Amino acid sequence: MTPVIETYCHLRNNRIFRDGKLLFESPDTNLKDFLKSAYKFLNPGYAKFYKMDELSKLGFLAAEVLSPAFDKELRPEETGVILSNTHSTWVTDLRHQQTISDAENFFPSPAIFVYTLPNIMTGEISIRHRFRGENAFFIFEKFNPELITDYINRLIMSKKIKACLGGYVDRSTDGYDVFVYYLRSGKNSTQKPKHTAAGMWKLYEII
Structure with missing residues (x-):
């Protein structure tokens, strides 16, 4: 049975x-x-948010938007987080480079360096x-629902997880693009979209 999307969200153009x-x-x-x-609008009461880089903040906020739908009855190991993007942590990498490029003004910041790996975002969530x-966390040339849906569906079919937070969280010097969804196995609803590559493309482009 193909898993269904319980809920999904987009963060684009300050909306x-x-x-x-x-x-x-x-x-x-x-x-x-x-x-x-x-x-402030979502008000999650999580002070560590202010220490995160922008990529992690985007992913964190997307997860908060979807969190009311998270199945609280599942064991912690039954929910996965599989995300992707195109630019990895490029913006944070640039900021880190600026702190180490000048030998006479060398001031590397651990607070910045810790976020130079994109899987830190999945860890925060x-x-x-x-x-x-x-x-x-996967890095693709562009949004790649074919691989992501196949990977998550295989995890579901092999019974390694029962639910998953999936999608695309990208931050570049040109802007940002966020599409994240929450799916749950064992649901048989004709009202909700199936977790297929074609279905994810459709939802991704809906906004």
């Missing part, structure tokens, strides 16, 4: 959409201010929501 409907819109024109406004299932 947050859940299941295709506008949830939050900020007048802020830069990402830093948008992230602060979105955090897993810690927040106590997910201990399969955890992976």
Whole structure:
């Protein structure tokens, strides 16, 4: 049985959409201010958020938007986090490079360096929501629902997990693009989209 998407969200152009409907819109024109406004709106009460880099903040906020649908009856190891993007941690890498490129002004920051791996974002989400299932982060040339859906569906079919947070969280010097969804196995609903590559493309492009 193909898993179904319980809920999904987009973060684009200073707006947050859940299941295709506008949830939050900020007048802020830069990402830093948008992230602060979105955090205050969602009010998760998680002070560590302010220490994260922008990529992790984007993924964290997407997970918060979807969290009401998370199945709390599942064991921690039954929920996975499988995410992807195109630019890895490029923006954070640039900031780290700026702190070490000048020998006379050498001031590397551990607070920046720790976020120069994209799987730190999946770790932040897993810690927040106590997910201990399969955890992976893939880097593709562009959004690749074919591989992601196949990978997650195989985990479901092999009974390694029963639910998963999947999708695409990208941050580049040109902007950001977030599409994240939560799926659950064992559901047989004709009202909700199936977890297929074609279905994910359709949801990704709906906004």
